Each structure stands twice: as C-alpha cells, then as structure tokens.
Amino acid sequence: MNDTRLEHIVGKVKDIPMLPDRINRIIKITEDPDSTIEDLEKEILLDQSLTSKILRLANSTHYGYPRKINTISQATILLGFKTIKSIVLASTVSKMMVKELKGYGLGKNDLWTQSQTCAIISRYIAKDVGFNGPETAYIGGLLRDIGKTILNYYVEKEYNAITNRVQFGKVSFLEAEEEILGFNHAQVGEKIAERWNFPQELVEAIGLHHNPETSTIDPKLVSIVHIADSITMMLGISIGADGLTYNFSPFALHSLNYSTQDIEQLISQSYDLIIDKDSFNL
Template identity: 30%
Template sequence: MEKSKLKELVARIEKLPTLPVVVTRINAMVQNPKTSAREVGAAIATDPSLSAKVLRLVNSAYFGFPSQISSVSHATTILGFNAIHNLALSATVFQLFHDNGAEELFDRRAFWEHSLGVGVLARMLAEKVRYPDKEEAFTAGLIHDVGKIVLDQFVHEEFRTVVSLVRQNNLLLYEAEAQVLGLNHANVGYILGQKWNLPKKLQDPMAYHHAPGLSKYNPQLTGIIHLADIFCRTLKIGNGGDNRVPPLNKEAVADFKLTSADIEYLKTNSEKEIEKAEIFLDMV
C-alpha cells in the first residue's frame, strides 16, 4: 500500500469512537498516584449503567465472593481501584464496537471466545508468574485483539481482501493485514491505546502481543498475553479469525520459568475458569 493510503487509513482509525466520559476520567485517575479508591468509586457511581455492570460482575461467579456486594463504593474497597478500573474498561471497550448491523467478515462469537480465553489464561498465568495485578492481566487479554474488530468495521472493504488472503494462503491475520494494509491489528491497538489514553502498562500488550520483545513499559504482561494467545490457539479455545499458531518468542517468556506441571494445571483448569468468566460475553 502506498504511503498516502496508509496515512489515510491511520486518519480513519484515529476517528474511532472514544471511551465513555466516565471511563476516560477513571483512566486519568488511576494514573494519578494521589487518587483514592473512594474517588474512583464515586466517579463510577455517576454513571448508572456502568455501576450496574460493575456490580453484576463483582457479584458473579468470576469473583465468587461469599456475600452480596450492593454498592460500587463497597466493591471498590474490596477489590481496590485498579481492579475496578479494569472492570470498567472491560465492560465498556467492546460495547463501543457493538454489532453495527453490517456484514461481519469473521465469526464474532468465536472471536469473543478467543478474547475471553486469552483473558482467563492471562489471569491464570499472572498468578503463576507472580505478576502483581491479575485483573489487569485479564483485561489486557480481553482487549488484546480489539484492533481486528476496528479493521472489520472501519476499513471493511480492504479487510475483505485480508480475510480472503488468510483463507487462501492459510496466513495469520496479522501477516495478511500487513500485506494488504501496511499495518496490522496490533498497530491499530497501539493507536487505540494512545487515543484512549490508557495506562502505558495496558497499551503495550495491545500493541506488541505478537512482538513482545518491543515492549518498553510492560514486558512481563506483554509476554503473558503473547503466551496466553498461543495457548488459546493450541487448546482451540474460540477463534481469532485465522487458523495457525504464531511462533512463540521464547526469550519473552524465559523468565516465567513455567514447569510442565504448571502447563498441565493451565490445561486442566482453563475450561472451568472460562466458564466462570462467561458473564463478560453477555456484556458485548
């Protein structure tokens, strides 16, 4: 693709929907060390539909708290504001790209299942490798491929060529995207992360999950998402729009020191964990 077309494409992507005002406010709040959990709770409480979603999630089997949590402020105290921020983000990102009635070029249900699977496996991996925030790992997994939806919705005709190339030549989506568009869904993720002013630690996994060596701000989480993506494809959980398993960057995951017992644990428990997280699929 010529430079001018690529520029035009980037300009089109930059016009994408913004996050709801309240989520943008929370984004800024969590990046300010002076913010208190109460302030974050109060910000969410200003948006009734977001509050309802957060409460539904907090009271679901995903968290499995023994008793009912009936207010956002209570939820914020229990989970901490980072986790609440991640919940708010997870509950809203996919809604922005809700079914717009147009023809979809790949199976959305399978795509959400892939995203959910990567989120859940990332959360499990985070625990194994002692990443400090497992809800952040879940959110990063859930949103890692959102660039694909963007390309399908906003660059639809060109994306049609991408998808047929994937099918004809059994390519990975990101390979075909690069060939046809001159950029891939992870590059789109980079643009989105900046546009939405997400914390850098959440931007990197979206932008570099296929090239984790490039992550500057959060190589550990980027490596986790890279590995969770490959796990999900190997275990055939959902489908992200292509059928091959991308190569594993061994260097990016070497520090994880996963044992074969760890891998066995992930394999046997992922299904059960994914079931508990299915509630997130109701939100999209």
C-alpha cells in the same frame, strides 16, 4: 499496497472515538493514590448501567463473597480500585468488540468472548508468575486484538489474497495482513491504545502480542498477553479465521520461566477458568 490506502487506514484510526469523559474520570480516580472510595462511588453512581454491572460482578460466585454486596463502596472494598478500573474499561470496549467481523470470520460476540477469555487467562498467568500488576495484564489481554475492529474492513476486502497467502505462502495470518495491507492488527491496536493515553507498557503489550521478543518496555507483560492469546486460540474459543496460525514464542516461555509441561498444565487450568460462566458476567 499504495500510500493512499495506508493513509486511509491511519486516518480511520485517528477517527476512533475517545473514551467517554466519565470513563476517563473514573480511570483517573482509580489511578490516583489520593482518591477515596467516596470519590469513586460518586462518579460511578452517575452511570446506572455501570453501577449495576459492578454490583452484579461483585455478587458473582467468581469472588466468592458470602454476603450480598449492595453498594458501590462495598464492592470497591471487596474488589479494589484496580479491578473496578478493569470492569469499567471492559464494559466500555465491549460495545466495539461485540460486532461481527467478517474479515476475520468472527460472528457477533465472538471477538468479545475471545477477548474476555484472553483477559481472564492473562490475569491468571500474571498471578501464577508473580507479576506485579495482574489487572494490567487483564486489560492487555482484553484489548490485544482491538485493532481487528478497525482492520476488519480491509481484511474483508482482501480476504482471498490473505487466506491464499496463509495457505500457500506458509506465512502467519499476521504476516499476511502486513504483506497485503501494510499493517497488522496489533500495530493498529497499539495506535488505539496510544490514543486512549494508556500507559506505555500496555501500549507495547497490545502492539507486540504476536512478537514478544521485540519488547523493550515490559517483556514480562508482553509475554503474559502473548501466552494467554495463544492458549485462547488453542482452546478454540470463537477463534475465527486466523486462529490456528499462531504459536508460543520461546522468548515468552523463557521470560516467564515456563516449560512445555507448565504450558500443558496452564492450558487445562485455563479451561477450568473459562467454564466458570461467572467470569463473563459483564
């Protein structure tokens, strides 16, 4: 791959829109221990579609709350600041992720459905292993493949070269991306997360979700997102062209203390999780 094209791709990453100001303000409020429920409510109420999404989710059977939630402040008490943050981020990135990505063989909505699946499984695993930050795991799972939205254009152009390499060269789709384009989607995703000023452990989880063994900041978080990603692909949720070429990293299994049997159990539990359509209420 020549340098001009590589620079062009990096340039594209630089062009990625920043998160809208209001979303950044809401995220800041949820992260500030001194902010109050009123602060958060005031900001959310400025966005009608976000307000209705949060109320819809708070009232879904997923949270199993017996009485109707009518206000954002009730929803915040029920769901907590961190979950509100996840919902806000998810509803923002959904716009980037619903598009068709021909290079990856992903139809309209496929990446979005798959990402929500991976996010839900990531949160489940985080709770299962007692990881301190299930909502961070949720966001990591949700955004791990966001780089595909940028790299798609280039993958599409080199589709035959990449799939040939996967088929005959016995390399993974990720390795073929790297060989032929000079970048893989995880590295591009890492750049996006950096640009959005995400905490460094989340940047790492997105960047290394296919190579957890190279993690230095938070190997547990990277391993959670990696395992959730592999399970999502195994379950065959709108997986697209690269779906069947990934495996479970022994490093990730080890750092979460999972045996092969645990994984089998996790796969069937994940299946139960995602057939609950309320989990996808965004």
